Amino acid sequence: MVVSRPMRPAIQTPVNIGLTAEEGARAINRRLSVAPMMDWTDRHCRFLHRLYAPHALLYTEMVTAAALVRGDAPRLLEFDPAEQPVALQLGGADPTELAAAARLGAAAGYAEINLNCGCPSDRVQSGAFGACLMLDPQRVADGVRALRAAVSVPVTVKCRIGVDAEDGYEFFRRFAATVIEAGAAALIVHARAAWLKGLSPKENREVPPLKYDYVDRLKAEFPAVPIVLNGGITSVEQANAAVARGLDGVMIGRAAYHRPAFLAELERALLDPHFRVPAPAAVIERMVEYARHPRRHGVRLHAVTRHMHGVVSGCDGARAWRRFLSEMACRPDAPPETLYAAAPILARAMAA
């Protein structure tokens, strides 16, 4: 295998490296954020996304407050300084436990604490948190107050527009008003209801209809509160339209994961008109550097590269790239430099 180091192609350095929690909070720009996605937006994935969107706000996967308070918090909270600003999403319903978890998160440097009120999974339902919390706005308000008392960084809420039969605008408005009254610094709204009975979490991201008009209406009623739209945004036009309608920003989930270059297009459209989509070779060079860092000692290359399938997408080389990742980078002892061997695939993809 050829393991030579190519010439370093240009790529913009992340702009907020090593900020403290409070500095990170001041650097937050809600125009563009990347959604919390369990098993996907771990720290390696967030580092990758940061290369495509230097100013976006990145969210962790949901971490339960109980896991942080009773588990291995240092391991669960570890992140790279280049990820800032990064928000910690908590799952839980007990205000005391949430507050304790938030203190750990803020001490670890997270720039925002976000409370999950949108996840419909069975695990979350048995713990009566996630989307179930929308049925008990007072409990959410208690949680928000406890979180605010515990940390100085912003406390935000990510929710749906409704739950099961409670899918009218008034239900959503009442929930939002209660949470805002408790001092939530922003609401991030996945603009479809959660159907707790009969749909898998995946179906719950596809089947209940999107109702952006609910989110627009809420913003019109609470103009001073930052409100971010999430759900089904797959084009720059949609993102521009949301901002033009008065919303404070967009949160992107699946489209960012499957095609990170989309994030770069949004960074340019919403945040930095001079930003250029980084070339795959530049991204790969940075990811090799990242994987080689002593902080990643003991981390299998696959843990990093499993998030990189979308680095080459939408062209002839995409399939060869994915095959390369699953055949070469998956090997247990593969060194980071393995990725340099993909240079011919990248060259072909760029020439296409």
Ligand SMILES: Cc1cc2nc3c(=O)[nH]c(=O)nc-3n(C[C@H](O)[C@H](O)[C@H](O)COP(=O)(O)O)c2cc1C
């Ligand atoms: C694999 C996966 C895991 C997710 N995990 C979480 C999570 O931990 N917390 C959360 O609030 N939402 C979670 N979501 C929902 C996303 O944050 C987002 O609300 C949803 O995907 C809709 O946005 P999109 O259409 O841009 O993907 C997850 C979504 C996916 C695809």
